[in-house]
Each structure stands twice: as C-alpha cells, then as structure tokens.
Amino acid sequence: MNRDLKLVPNRRWVFPLLFLAAFLIRFPFFFRDYVDRDESTFILVGQAWVDGFLPYTELWDVKPPLTFLFFAGIIYLFGKSFIAIRLAGTLVVAVTAWFTYDLTRRETNRGWGFTAGMGCVMLFSLFGSIQGVMSEHLLMAAYMGGLWFLITQENTLGRLLAGILFGIALMIKINAALPLLLAGGWWAIQQFRGYTISRAIGHLLTAGIPGILVIAMTLFPYWQAGKTQLWWDSVIQAPLAYTEGSASSPLGVWGLTLAVMALLLWGLKSTRIRFGHTPTALFLLTVVGVLWSFIQSGRANTHYLIQLYPALLILLAAFPGRKFNDGIRNYRWALVLLIALIPVESYLEYANIIKNKQEKGTYFNGEGFTVPAYIQAEGLESEKILFLRYHIGYWVLDERPPVKTATHPSNLCKDEMFPYYNPERSTSEQELKYLMETIQPPLVITRKGRKAFDRDRESENAYMDRIFEQYYRLRDTVDQAAIWERTK
Incomplete structure (x- = not known):
C-alpha cells in the first residue's frame, strides 16, 4: 500500500469524520431563525402538511412535493425544532459528501477521495446563505446516491435503487431533469452498446420504472383529492414559467459556464481521462446539465451552485489524481492550515450565539x-x-x-x-x-x-x-x- 495513504483515515472512519466536520461547521447556525428565506418557506409548507393540508392547497411555493415532505417528516417526528431540522440537514450534507468521497476514491485513491468529500462538506456549508437546509442539499443527496448505485452496483437491485433516488431527486427540484436527461441518456445508449437489445431494455426498465413510480406517488394524493391539475400546474408548469421570469442575470451565468467548461476541457486534455469512461461521462454530463439549467433560468444563486459541486469535485480530484499518485502528503500542513481557516463564517457565528446568550439569555437569535x-x-x-x-x-x-x-x-x-x-x-x-x-x-x-x-x-x-x-x-x-x- 502506498505509504502516503497512511495519512488518510480508514474507510470505516470516513463518514463519521465527514459528519463531524459538517456538524462543527454548521452547528452555530442551528440557533439562527433563518439563513435563507427558502428554508423558512419549506418549513411553513411542511408544517401545513403536518396540519393536514397538501402542498399548494393552503400554502404555496415553486418546488415539487418531496422538498416539503422532508420538512414535514422532521416536524411530525420532532415538533417545532430548528435544531432537529438543521441536524437532519447536517446528516444530508455528510451523506452527499460520502458519496462524493467514494466515487472519487474509485476514480483515484482514498487520499483524493477524502479531500473531495471534505471539500463537499465545506462547499455545502459555507460561502453564502447555505448553512440552513436548502432544496439543493436534499436534491444532491438523492442524485449522488443514484449515481453511486448506478456506477458501483451493476445489478438489478442497484438499478432499482438508482431509479428510486433519481425519481426522488426530480421530485425535490424539477431542474434535475436536465442533468438526468443528459447523464441518463448517455447511460441508456451505453446499455445498448454493451448488451443485447432485450437485456438493455431490461436495464432501462429496472431503472426507469421505479423513478416513474416515485413521481406517480407524489401525484396520487392530489388525484385522490381531485386536485390533479393543481399538482400539474405547481410541479411542472410554474417552475417552467419561473425560468422565464424577469429576475435573471444571464451574463454572470454565461461567465460561470465558460469558466467551468474551460477548466474541464483543460483537465481532459492534460490527463488520461477519457469521455468514453462511464463514470467520467456521467460526472461530466451532470456538470453540463446543471450548467444548462442555470443558462435556461438565467440564474446561478449561491445555493444553486450546490448542484454543481459534487460532480465537479470528483472531476477536479481525478485530474491530478491520474497524473500524480497522491499529492496530499507533500502539502499536508498547508492543507491543515487552509482547512482551519476556511470556516471563518462558523467562527463568527459561534461568537454571535455566545454574545446573544450573554445579552438575551438564549442562544436562539x-x-x-x-x-x-x-x-x-x-x-x-x-x-x-x-x-x-x-x-x-x-x-x-x-x-x-x-x-x-x-x-x-x-x-x-x-x-x-x-x-x-x-x-x-x-x-x-x-x-x-x-x-x-x-x-x-x-x-x-x-x-x-x-x-x-x-x-x-x-x-x-x-x-x-x-x-x-x-x-x-x-x-x-x-x-x-x-x-x-x-x-x-
């Protein structure tokens, strides 16, 4: 075993360490009233669902039902608890980071895998209004889980679970359709190239039917209540109309898109990574699909970027990981210092809750x-x-x-x-x-x-x-x- 990898935690310790990092970074924000207005909205619609009102009937927002179901479930189990909601969000971040770690590890090694996983924790928790629980956090846990099963579990059960998770992703945030269309379309073509027609169709059905059933399950309570049109209008039509709204900044979106694409093209050219490699293609098409969704909406808000980070981190780790066995050891002290300095927002928030406790007698602020x-x-x-x-x-x-x-x-x-x-x-x-x-x-x-x-x-x-x-x-x-x- 490469002696450099001795510096990296054993695989069984990776998830606990990722969760611990996410917890320490996000913990002081457990006590803030809100970090982003979207999270407050999801809580309100989730509470209304717990009270017996389906989303879109009494309260409304432009998200599919499973976003609100997450919050409704936490409220149903734990009552009105900011801590329970933010702790559940921390778990979601750690899960996504683990999928990012393991997919990176398979493409490179444990060193770069752990680096990518830790990078995911930080990018999901810092730099903007993302310390709360956003729909993008939930989306990427489901989407990266789907990719993990599709890539690592090449069997019927793996395809079934991937399909379920992709269906969940789509019913958390509808613009997941674009990366799913590109990555899923490429995967489907590969099935026909690698297997007989009957077997390839079987693979597509075992992945596709579970996803369709997830979508149908979100529709069912509306059909039962005679509100099918409300589901269609709110889940499909309104998000499409939202992408045509006036509050857009296409110049910034195109700048981001060109910068990311230039970086990826450089990486592909300077390494042995090839588009024909199945995981690489899925990660690349995910990034392209997410950027496409940004272009379509004309928006790339801070929390939207959460959709970009996991697949991009895997690719960025794979570029040097293919050329250099492991560059972590040579820079470990600089890396430790960098990791210690990055969560400045968390340090300031720790100071804020302590000050609030001293002045007002409560950590909640x-x-x-x-x-x-x-x-x-x-x-x-x-x-x-x-x-x-x-x-x-x-x-x-x-x-x-x-x-x-x-x-x-x-x-x-x-x-x-x-x-x-x-x-x-x-x-x-x-x-x-x-x-x-x-x-x-x-x-x-x-x-x-x-x-x-x-x-x-x-x-x-x-x-x-x-x-x-x-x-x-x-x-x-x-x-x-x-x-x-x-x-x-």
Whole structure:
C-alpha cells in the first residue's frame, strides 16, 4: 500500500469524520431563525402538511412535493425544532459528501477521495446563505446516491435503487431533469452498446420504472383529492414559467459556464481521462446539465451552485489524481492550515450565539424570534399578520400567511407564476391590492430602513409606500425589523 495513504483515515472512519466536520461547521447556525428565506418557506409548507393540508392547497411555493415532505417528516417526528431540522440537514450534507468521497476514491485513491468529500462538506456549508437546509442539499443527496448505485452496483437491485433516488431527486427540484436527461441518456445508449437489445431494455426498465413510480406517488394524493391539475400546474408548469421570469442575470451565468467548461476541457486534455469512461461521462454530463439549467433560468444563486459541486469535485480530484499518485502528503500542513481557516463564517457565528446568550439569555437569535416575542409581549393582534421579511415568524407565532402567495414573500411579485396557483388574481398588482385593501393585515413586518420588496420591484414598492403612508404607522423597530401597525 502506498505509504502516503497512511495519512488518510480508514474507510470505516470516513463518514463519521465527514459528519463531524459538517456538524462543527454548521452547528452555530442551528440557533439562527433563518439563513435563507427558502428554508423558512419549506418549513411553513411542511408544517401545513403536518396540519393536514397538501402542498399548494393552503400554502404555496415553486418546488415539487418531496422538498416539503422532508420538512414535514422532521416536524411530525420532532415538533417545532430548528435544531432537529438543521441536524437532519447536517446528516444530508455528510451523506452527499460520502458519496462524493467514494466515487472519487474509485476514480483515484482514498487520499483524493477524502479531500473531495471534505471539500463537499465545506462547499455545502459555507460561502453564502447555505448553512440552513436548502432544496439543493436534499436534491444532491438523492442524485449522488443514484449515481453511486448506478456506477458501483451493476445489478438489478442497484438499478432499482438508482431509479428510486433519481425519481426522488426530480421530485425535490424539477431542474434535475436536465442533468438526468443528459447523464441518463448517455447511460441508456451505453446499455445498448454493451448488451443485447432485450437485456438493455431490461436495464432501462429496472431503472426507469421505479423513478416513474416515485413521481406517480407524489401525484396520487392530489388525484385522490381531485386536485390533479393543481399538482400539474405547481410541479411542472410554474417552475417552467419561473425560468422565464424577469429576475435573471444571464451574463454572470454565461461567465460561470465558460469558466467551468474551460477548466474541464483543460483537465481532459492534460490527463488520461477519457469521455468514453462511464463514470467520467456521467460526472461530466451532470456538470453540463446543471450548467444548462442555470443558462435556461438565467440564474446561478449561491445555493444553486450546490448542484454543481459534487460532480465537479470528483472531476477536479481525478485530474491530478491520474497524473500524480497522491499529492496530499507533500502539502499536508498547508492543507491543515487552509482547512482551519476556511470556516471563518462558523467562527463568527459561534461568537454571535455566545454574545446573544450573554445579552438575551438564549442562544436562539434573529428577528424571526425577537419580533414574535415583541408581538406577544405587547399583546398585539397576530392573526393575518404579514411578514415581508423574517417570515419564519409565522411558524414561531403558530400563524399562517394571510394569502398563499405570501408563503415566500418574493412570490408576491412574480406575475409569471400566478396563473398556475392563483387564478382569482393574475397579477402582482391585483394580489397586493387584495392583500392590503381587503384583508388589511393589522401588522406588516419589513426590514428597517429598506423598501418592502427588492429594489428592482419599483411599482410594487411604490404601492406599498403609499399604503404605509395612508394606513399604517411605524410602531417600533426590533433589531433590524420594522413593525408597521394599521391605524385605519
């Protein structure tokens, strides 16, 4: 055995170490009210499901049902627990990192495998609003699990499990269809090239049917309730409309795409890796499919990049791993120092929760806690309250958004999706008018010193400014939250 590999933990210790690293990096964020607004939205829809309301019926967001099922399951088992949700997310990160490690190990060696796995933990937990539990975390656990079974378990059971996991991935985030289309299409062609027609068809059926059944199972409760069209509109139509929305930055997406593709082309040219190698092709096509989904939507937000990291890490590890047996030993002390310095965000958050404990007597921090505490202490009316920021406050107050469009506040401004879940009012202008002039929330929560919506939403912000001026007064500010109280 190469003596360099003695520096790498034994395979049975890899998952515990990956989980420990993920836990230490993510633990201080267990106590924050929210890290990204999407996570708060998933929690609200998951809670509504636990309360007996299918996704899209009472509350709505543009994600397939299995995203919400994850949160509903945690809430059902552990109640309203931020710690349980974030701990489950940490486990998901560690699982994805292990799949990344093992697939890299098979292409190179344990040293590069462990490096890729640890890189996955860090990239899934740092640099932006990804310390919470995002749909991309859940998606990649399922997708990389599917790839692992497809590549390493070349038997009927492996194909069945791969199909199930790919179906789950698609019902967590619909844009998984693009990497699945490319990687799955290539794999299907390889089956016909390597086996008889009847055997190849059998392979395709054993992988494809389980995935289709997963999709059908998400449809079944809607069919049973006579809401099949709602499922179709929310799971298929609305995401397609979302990709055509106005909030896009195609220049940045194309810059990212060209940079990644240039890096991959350099790696392929400078090493012995060839596209004909089955795992390499699947990883490459996964990266291309993810980039394609970014181009189609015109967006590459920080949490979107989670979809890119695992396959890209495997390929990047394979490039030097093919030319050099193991470069880790020569740079081990620099690597240790780098790993120690990278989680700066976590160090700052550890300091933040300690400070919060000293000043307020609790580790839990953020306006999602302090605003509800203020409302309850002041005896203010919370029914039909409207959170335009910090909307996890609904969960803390045991309330729901006054309209399902407001489940994620930004959806109030997305005209392109209204036809698929809000037929009564087909534009943002109509919805805001109904919300503010008919429902008339007694309290509206915004961010202190900011407009109600993002700056590019000029007409919506102008309308809200007029409403605040005519019907509301700024009652108080709590941390960074502004509390507007209706006066007439």
